[in-house]
Structure formats: C-alpha cells, structure tokens
Amino acid sequence: MSRWLRHRSPSPSEVGFPLGRRALLRGAGAMGALAAVPTLAACGDDDDGGADEGSGAGEVTFGSNEVGSTFAKQRKAAVDDFQSKNSGITVKLNEIDHNSFQENINNYLQGNPDDVFSWFAGYRMQFFARRKLIGDVSDVWPLEGVSDAFKTASTGEDGKQYFVPQSYYPWAVFYRKSLFAERNYAIPKTLDELYALADKMKKDGLTPFAFADKDGWPAMGTFDILNMRINGYQFHIDLMAGKKSWEGAEVKKVFQTWKTLLEYHQPDSLGRTWQEAAQGLHQKKSGMYMFGTFIIDQIPQADREDIDLFNFPEIDSKIGASAIDAPIDGFCMAAKPKNKAGAKKFLKYLASTDASQQASNLGEPFIASNSKADTAKYTTLQKKSAELVSQAKNIAQFLDRDTRPDFASTVMIPALQEFIKSPGNADSILKSIESQKKTIFVD
Known part of the structure; x- marks a missing residue:
C-alpha cells in the first residue's frame, strides 16, 4: 500500500472520518453527541496552565496522527527544528494511529487534548470551532507565504481562524x-x-x-x-x-x-x-x-x-x-491549551517555510501550503499542482470534508x-x- 493512501481525504477507510459504513457511523454518532454537551462551551477560557504568556516557555504537547508513516519522520524533524530555534520551549510529541485518532476525535477534544494536534481545514474544523472545542488562533495570522484562499479555508463561521495549513493536493x-x-x-x-x-x-x-x-x-x-x-x-x-x-x-x-x-x-x-x-x-x-x-x-x-x-x-x-x-491538512489548537503562548508559536512555525520545506522533501503528491517553500525537488506534476492552486481564488475541501x-x-x-x-x-x-x-x- 502506498504511503500516500492514508493522506487522501476521500479514501473510505484510510483518511478522515472513515467512509466505511460501520466506522463512519461510529464517528458520526459521536459528532452528533457533541451537540448535546453544551457545558463544553466553557472550555474556551484563557487559562494557560501557568505557562509564560509572553515567551511560551515550558512544554507544548503535540498530537500527531501519523505514527508509522513517512510523515512521522517529518513531525519529529519539525519538533527538533522548532526547539532549536525557540529556547525555553520544549515540544512533547504524542503519536497515535491515524484512523484511531479520527474515530475518537470527539472524546479526545472533550478529554485532555494536546496543545496542538493534526487536523483538516474546512467544515471539519468549523464543526468543532462552533462547539468551542478548538481554540481561536487568529493572532497567528497572517502567515507569510500562505495565501488568502488558505486563510478562508482556515476560518470558522464566526470569521476567526482556528487552523493553520501545511500541505494539500488538488x-x-x-x-x-x-x-x-x-x-x-x-x-x-x-x-x-x-x-x-x-x-x-x-x-x-x-x-x-x-x-x-x-x-x-x-x-x-x-x-x-x-x-x-x-x-x-x-x-x-x-x-x-x-x-x-x-x-x-x-x-x-x-x-x-x-x-x-x-x-x-x-x-x-x-x-x-x-x-x-x-x-x-x-x-x-x-x-x-x-x-x-x-x-x-x-x-x-x-x-x-x-x-x-x-x-x-x-x-x-x-x-x-x-x-x-484541494483538501488541506494542517493543525489546530486545543480550546484550553496548557501552554497557549507556546502552542501559538509552534503553530506559526508549522505553517512556516522551514517546516513546509521539510515536508516538501517527502515527494509526490505532497505540496506545501506555503508558497515560499523551495520547490527545487518538486516533480513536474508537483510544480503544476502548486501553480494550479496558487491561481485559485477559492479552495473547497472535497465533499466528505466540506459536510x-x-x-x-x-x-x-x-x-x-x-x-x-x-x-x-x-x-x-x-x-x-x-x-x-x-x-x-x-x-
């Protein structure tokens, strides 16, 4: 099985909320249950668990759903690179199986989520933003090299941003x-x-x-x-x-x-x-x-x-x-992160040219969301894909991500x-x- 099989939005069994009947109904039922938990709206306060508000010094936890994949190597490299450039901030990488993460996302967000975690742009992000289960990261934007079309896909129904992008495929x-x-x-x-x-x-x-x-x-x-x-x-x-x-x-x-x-x-x-x-x-x-x-x-x-x-x-x-x-993959922040300042610094890094460059080296069909990432190693098809998306005024996420x-x-x-x-x-x-x-x- 190709390493890319697990990164395709529409794949019925490998990506996102699985589209196989039984697995999806478990995820869908869980999502429906979220609507019946109004007390969760209180999660969005500003308590940073004692973290330094200015520097973000301390630990940031990072939930990644890429265990065992090629992306897992990039995640670890990103953590090392970020820590080397941000003295005083450490990142603890917590990895979990891709499908298990997606199927249990509501329990994860209601429980003790990581400060930063892997997720998707569009409706799937908006769904949780509307329920105050993920955090507002508007002050992380604008992101150098990331277009307005990507910003739109990262925006909740209230006009605030709850997501930072890293990669996509058209x-x-x-x-x-x-x-x-x-x-x-x-x-x-x-x-x-x-x-x-x-x-x-x-x-x-x-x-x-x-x-x-x-x-x-x-x-x-x-x-x-x-x-x-x-x-x-x-x-x-x-x-x-x-x-x-x-x-x-x-x-x-x-x-x-x-x-x-x-x-x-x-x-x-x-x-x-x-x-x-x-x-x-x-x-x-x-x-x-x-x-x-x-x-x-x-x-x-x-x-x-x-x-x-x-x-x-x-x-x-x-x-x-x-x-x-052009389904977009990237990262969200917990509604109540233990280290909000550190989490936002890490999110800004994950959308940067440095992090995008590391991911760009993974090969086809990956394309960095950051237009300033070096494309020297891109194949002709990757370059053509990047050109197509750069000219788009609006980017939808594919039907199974947009609804x-x-x-x-x-x-x-x-x-x-x-x-x-x-x-x-x-x-x-x-x-x-x-x-x-x-x-x-x-x-």
Whole structure:
C-alpha cells in the first residue's frame, strides 16, 4: 500500500472520518453527541496552565496522527527544528494511529487534548470551532507565504481562524502529454470545448473520461467541480453545510449537465475501483481522468513525467473557473491549551517555510501550503499542482470534508451511485437527498 493512501481525504477507510459504513457511523454518532454537551462551551477560557504568556516557555504537547508513516519522520524533524530555534520551549510529541485518532476525535477534544494536534481545514474544523472545542488562533495570522484562499479555508463561521495549513493536493483533469501530442488534442477552456474534445476522442476509439465509483467517494469530486462551476464556490459551501436546497433549480442544473457528461465516461463505473480506472489513463485507453493528484501512485515511475493536468474548464463565464477542490491538512489548537503562548508559536512555525520545506522533501503528491517553500525537488506534476492552486481564488475541501461525515456517507454515497446507475431519476434522487438532509442538519 502506498504511503500516500492514508493522506487522501476521500479514501473510505484510510483518511478522515472513515467512509466505511460501520466506522463512519461510529464517528458520526459521536459528532452528533457533541451537540448535546453544551457545558463544553466553557472550555474556551484563557487559562494557560501557568505557562509564560509572553515567551511560551515550558512544554507544548503535540498530537500527531501519523505514527508509522513517512510523515512521522517529518513531525519529529519539525519538533527538533522548532526547539532549536525557540529556547525555553520544549515540544512533547504524542503519536497515535491515524484512523484511531479520527474515530475518537470527539472524546479526545472533550478529554485532555494536546496543545496542538493534526487536523483538516474546512467544515471539519468549523464543526468543532462552533462547539468551542478548538481554540481561536487568529493572532497567528497572517502567515507569510500562505495565501488568502488558505486563510478562508482556515476560518470558522464566526470569521476567526482556528487552523493553520501545511500541505494539500488538488483535484484536476489528468491526461498523458504524449497522447495529446500524438492526437493533436488541445486543452479545453470551456465546457463546449470539452464536449468537442470528448467527441473527437470517441471518434479516435478512446473513452474520453476514465471513471470509477465502486468505493462511493470518487464521484464526489465530479459533483464538487460541476457545482462550483455552475453555481459558484459560496453556493457549494452553503449546500454542503445544509443551508441550500438540493431540490432547487441550481442543483438540478448540475445533475442535468452531469447526465450529459456521463455519456463520455467509462460505463459500469460502480464495479470499478479508481486504481483500475487509472490504468485506462496509463494505457492510453482513456483520454482524461477527473481525480486527485494521488493518481500518480498508479503510474509506473518511467511514465510519471508524461502525466499532466489541467483545471476543469469554465461552464458559466459569470462564475469562471477559479474554484477547485484541494483538501488541506494542517493543525489546530486545543480550546484550553496548557501552554497557549507556546502552542501559538509552534503553530506559526508549522505553517512556516522551514517546516513546509521539510515536508516538501517527502515527494509526490505532497505540496506545501506555503508558497515560499523551495520547490527545487518538486516533480513536474508537483510544480503544476502548486501553480494550479496558487491561481485559485477559492479552495473547497472535497465533499466528505466540506459536510457532515454522516451526511456524506449515509446519504451522498448511495445517492450519487444511484444517479450514476439511473441518471434519468435525478429529480427523485434530489428529493430524497433533501428529505434526509433535514433529519441530519438539525443542530
């Protein structure tokens, strides 16, 4: 198993709140239970446990969910580097299994959490910020080299920041450069150009889009990009938060467009894994693949430099193509850290060029959130990914990170799979989504 398998947001069993049914329902039920614990709001006071308010001198505890991974080495290196530059502050690294950490996050935050811990941007961060279970780190910002788009993804519903980013990976349309050169294909800039390219590919005997949804989550990426291209970033975020109707004309237009695009996708996708779909791209049987950069895991080393990407094209000129999915990993602070001053200094360091540089050396598909990190060791694909994200005005986190995990798993996975199987039933599927949404978004 690739070392990157555990860092992919949509992976059903390795990342975030597991999307396997039983595991997710445990996590979702725990999250729902948080809403019934109003006394936890009192956690956000300013008691620093006797730590020096100015210098942060003393111990900072650091909870990392990367035990046993390549990232674990980077975490230890970051601790050593920080301590060498901040006399009087020591960092105690507490490591735990990735999935165990995610599945028990609510117990962790209600109990005795570390001062600083690994987490995700977007809704998953906002969920706990709203319940006063993580701390306000607004005074850590601005962060040199970290764009406003990342700041937006680090911001809670109250306008304050509760997160600092370190790494990300974008979703885009992947293709083989040699195939496009051989066939004289041009990168499409609009939906009409994309249709024209897909028609040409079909005439050339290719399947325009590789596609797989056996595991339930890959189709989320297609929905995300279509919704953002048709209705814009803010509508998408509001829809994910349960604030917009799934039966509205806006969402119906998304599924109408998707229905047309499905004609250019690999058939029988519900019986295919994303790894199998990636082989079609590698073997030049499929012309394109809308996916995350971890697709590179399925490409032999000798052919990796032939893999390139482009931003999904514009659909509505009024909306543009400046929003993308790029799940961001980083760090939060406990609501009541024992050493608040030290924790904030450590957080600022973790988002710095120094810490980002260490992480950047991990290889594909890692990309540092800090734009000033040295990219000399980046592959061509990493550099292209960084360029794509640097041009984005808004960064979404992928459907399973931008909404409640129980909604993503128990509602959206079966709904999207039903649509793929029977695209003519979109209206009834959307009606069902809306009905179920109202029973879930109740807090």
